[in-house]
Amino acid sequence: MEEFGNLLHGFSIALTLPNLLYMLVGIVLGVLIGVLPGLGGANGVAILLPLTFSMNPTSAIIMLSCIYWGALFGGAITSILFNIPGEPWSVATTFDGYPMAQQGRAAQALTAAFTSSFVGAFFAVVLITFLAPVLAKFALKFGPAEFFAVQLLTFCSFVGMSKEPPAKTIAAMMLGFALAAVGMDSVTGQLRMTYGQPELLKGFDFLIAVIGLFGIGEILLTMEEGLAFKGKSARINPKVVWQTWKELGKHWKVFLRSTAIGCWMGITPGGATPASFMGYGMARRFSKDPQSFGKGALEGVVAPETAAHAAGTSALLPMLTLGIPGSPTAAVLLGGLLIWGLQPGPMLFIEQKDFVWGLIASMYLGNLVGLLVVLTTVPWWAALLRIPFSVIAPVIIVICAIGAYTVHSSMFDVAMMLVFGVLGYLFKKLKYPLAPLVLALVLGDMSEASFRQAMLLSQGDLAIFWSNGLVGGIVLLALVMLVSPLWGIARKQLRAREYTQAK
């Protein structure tokens, strides 16, 4: 098969000494980012992105994607040992991970979490290896109308799948689109919404938004809780690892289910966080012993971690093949591709073979390296968390400021970071989702371009969006996703009416 040849070629790129070194650096930085509050996958990658501008794109993406894997691993450490989810997708891991640590089974919980992360990611990478080339080939036939339809599907599924109120999801998304439109219109050269401010000419950079929304916003949220870290310590020895692995074999069904959920949620932009909750919920529903959940069940750690990693990894599939990221971090990586001069989308698989297959091979290796690194270095990361927040917080603020400044060497960006920080804090508190905002900000120009091209083709006739089966099908699916929250509301109202009538 062609994919095997390509993959082997990819390994020959990823397995060079400098790239292995970048991988290791990426993983270590990633775990660090995952462990520290206020630094997560998305803004960690955003802060480090400017440092890679001068690197060759393949090495750069290997390092940045490894930061992402590292952050996914790192989130589990804080959840289990400290009951503090370092990342939103590890919230579900705290449900059973922390009780296990309290019972003195921290090492087992950590081993289970890391192993499930690895398994989830591994299956997702296999999926990418074989599905991505097919999808890319298929997407080559896409015209602007089809691309816009896929983007529409992405945004509509946010509205349909988000836990947050639909109106708030739409508002956050539209704010992202509006911010993306600021600056020079790339088609006509017209200035839009700059109101005579020279700083606004280049528009709002999504990197600044990500650093502010997730970094500064998170610091403000963490401070509100007045955190004092009190955690369990853990040391993992080979015997525990071996015993846990033997026990994990019995839960193969949980692995399978969570992987399927995760891959689905990653490709459709549900993201890792809902995937982890769904994985947990499903594991409890199908468990022989649902009572043990929440009290330190091993499956309760396995299920969310597998799903979160499968989702986090498979989020890269639509990013590579269609240029549509499945998660905020994938969106930041996509922004990186654009900065390095690579156009994400189906052509990437034809024009940039080394890059694509080097990246895919590095996903296999990066997750393996990640598993080994976290299994051997857990005590150090736990020790890091004992550094009080009064020292960590200002250091993270400094890191965010440096990250924001280095994007364009502009002080205006640093000030904007603060504005986005306040916005992020308010949005989090009022349950506006942040992911659609970031995705709309990244994809805004692209969506607008494909919409305008489609309109040019049809001379302004919207009928082009159902002119053939393919585009019509995607648009229909998008509309179904968009109105799906209404179904839940209708059912609730119906039940409420029955309830009042029964009274």
Place this chain on the structure above:
Amino acid sequence: MTQEKGADDASVVGSRGPEVGVAAFLLAIGALVVGDSLRVGIGWADDGPRSGYFPFYIGLMLIGSSGYILVRALLSWRATRTEFATREQIGLVFAVFVPMVAYVALVAGIGIYVASFLLIAYFMRRHGRYGWPPTVAVSVAVPLAFFLVFERWFLVLLPKGPLERAFGL
């Protein structure tokens, strides 16, 4: 965190105020977007859609969604009892936010390294209640490490001020 506390409790800030504020803010942005789109033209020129063609509808949807949130929040003003945060928590948030703003202003004035030193030292003295020796050690070491990593290793230049000039950097 206690959920039972009502918004009328003096120690708690209710969520309806911030809710209305954010929705009004989004509504204003929507109005700005629509206004400017109308200025640059939302129709067709000879060569295709004008610049305001796409943003116009974005602005409309922003107005629609935030308007809905605003109206709902205002209609249920009396019934809303959810809490935003306690006054103590808001105080803590400002205890971080105010130094943050001062820090960004200082970075523009005296460079990032001295400003970072001051920020870390302030946090450690004020919130961590550390003695002078550890405070000075950490707050000097961290900016120095960043200097080495960024200016020397990655050759990324960061804002500098009088102190760095005095050293001839």
